[in-house]
Amino acid sequence: MSESDTITKLNSLIAKGQPTPQVFQKFVLGYFKKHGRDFPWRETRDPYKILVSEVMLQQTQTERVIVKYAEFLKTFPTWKALSNATSAEVVRVWMGLGYYRRAFNLHKAARCVVDEHGGAPPHTAEGLKGLPGIGSYTAAAVAAFAFGEPAPMIETNIRSVYLYTFYPKARAVSDKEILQKVEETLYKRDPRAWFYALMDLGVELKKHTRGINQRSKHHVKQSKFNGSLRQVRAAVLRAIAEGEGLRRADIARKLSYDAEKIEAAIAALQSEGLIESVRGGRFAVVG
Numbered sequence: 001m002s003e004s005d006t007i008t009k010l011n012s013l014i015a016k017g018q019p020t021p022q023v024f025q026k027f028v029l030g031y032f033k034k035h036g037r038d039f040p041w042r043e044t045r046d047p048y049k050i051l052v053s054e055v056m057l058q059q060t061q062t063e064r065v066i067v068k069y070a071e072f073l074k075t076f077p078t079w080k081a082l083s084n085a086t087s088a089e090v091v092r093v094w095m096g097l098g099y100y101r102r103a104f105n106l107h108k109a110a111r112c113v114v115d116e117h118g119g120a121p122p123h124t125a126e127g128l129k130g131l132p133g134i135g136s137y138t139a140a141a142v143a144a145f146a147f148g149e150p151a152p153m154i155e156t157n158i159r160s161v162y163l164y165t166f167y168p169k170a171r172a173v174s175d176k177e178i179l180q181k182v183e184e185t186l187y188k189r190d191p192r193a194w195f196y197a198l199m200d201l202g203v204e205l206k207k208h209t210r211g212i213n214q215r216s217k218h219h220v221k222q223s224k225f226n227g228s229l230r231q232v233r234a235a236v237l238r239a240i241a242e243g244e245g246l247r248r249a250d251i252a253r254k255l256s257y258d259a260e261k262i263e264a265a266i267a268a269l270q271s272e273g274l275i276e277s278v279r280g281g282r283f284a285v286v287g
Contacts, residue, residue, distance in 0.1 A: 006031055006201075007208050014168055021185040024165065025194075029187065032197030035204070040069060042196060047121050047146035048079050048110075051134075054141045055106045060097055068097055079119055082110035087287035091241040098225075100237050104274060105133025107287065125151035141195070150191040152183040157202025158195065160212040164205050172217040232257050232265040237285070240275055245282040 013019045013027060039062070041053035052072060056065045075093050076082040082090070087107055094103040109131040113121045122128050124147075128139035140153035154162075154175055162178045163170075187194035205212060213219050225231050232255075239254045240246055246254075252262055266283070269275040278284050 006035075006204055010165065010205075014165060018166055024185050025187045028161070028197045028201055029193070031201050031204070032193065035200065036196065037200050037203075040066065041145075045146050047142055048082075048113075049073060050145045051109065051121075051138070051142050052106065054138050054145075055102050056097060058102060058138075059099055064097065068094070076110075079110045079113045079121075082107060083114040086285070088241045088285040091237065091285055095238055095241075098234055100234060100274065101272070102133075104287070108132035109134055123147045124149055144191040144195055148190075148192060150186050150188040152179055152186060153195065154178055154182060155199070156213060157199040157206070158182070159216060160202040160205050161198050163212050163215050164209065167215065171215050173215055174217045178216075229261065229264060229268065232261045233268055236262060236265040237269055237274060240283050241285050245278070245280075245284065247281050247283070251283070 010027065013023065019027070039053075041050055044050065053065065053069055056069060056072070072093055076085060076090070085107070087104060090103050090107045091100060094100060097103075112131050113119060121142075122130065123143070125136075125139040125143040128134055128142050129136060131139075134142075137153050137155055140149075140151035141155075143149035143151045144153070159175070159178060162181055163173060166181050167173045167177075235255050235257070236251055239251050243250070243254075248262070248266070251266070252259060255262060257265075266275070270277070273286055275283050276286050
């Protein structure tokens with residue numbers, strides 16, 4: 001099955017009615033066997049390395065993650081190394097990925113694993129959800145890719161496959177409905193390969209069909225980054241992480257945003273517990 005034949009063959013299966021779990025599994029795994037992608041995090045079963053990749057891949061293009069993934073693991077190769085770092089050190093290595101809340105959550109999760117789990121994380125999705133900042137998808141992904149647990153999960157590419165295959169004409173499909181279908185069709189003999197296969201097929205489908213996920217009940221159009229408060233917040237956080245002890249005036253001199261936006265960004269970062277005011281009106285990264 002060539003990549004160009006993938007859509008044709010899948011459309012043929014759909015035209016015959018909803019494929020059975022066995023037929024669907026055979027198609028998805030057949031595609032993966034010939035066209036599966038290679039990434040560094042797919043070469044390991046180390047739960048730490050897999051968690052790092054999963055957190056980085058949230059809302060960030062794979063190409064950008066590949067470089068940062070290697071840099072991050074070189075700097076913080078283990079749970080303990082990350083746990084021992086300061087939040088400012090973590091933010092500095094994270095720079096370029098954005099959505100810095102992810103870096104703080106990953107840092108907190110590492111400290112929890114070291115301090116409360118003896119350096120070895122829980123092996124189940126339910127247990128992993130007990131780590132700070134780890135949601136249902138990330139917990140299920142680490143459980144599947146590191147420990148082989150067949151825990152149903154949904155992310156953007158998996159969602160695309162199920163919407164395309166099982167809900168071709170439906171609108172406002174909920175993740176609850178899709179998750180039920182994921183559970184019905186789950187290839188439990190090898191959940192690691194199964195979910196990687198679904199992700200890769202989802203990427204392929206998106207190349208040929210625009211707006212698949214717009215039929216999801218939970219679809220939200222991402223706001224523009226340039227000129228947004230999110231952009232200013234990221235810039236302010238970077239400035240503080242790079243130069244601990246900056247005052248408002250120092251931040252304003254380093255950045256080219258107007259004072260009102262900088263003040264709003266500082267207030268937002270403080271309210272989220274990412275930065276704090278220290279002596280002399282200076283700011284520092286929390287932790």
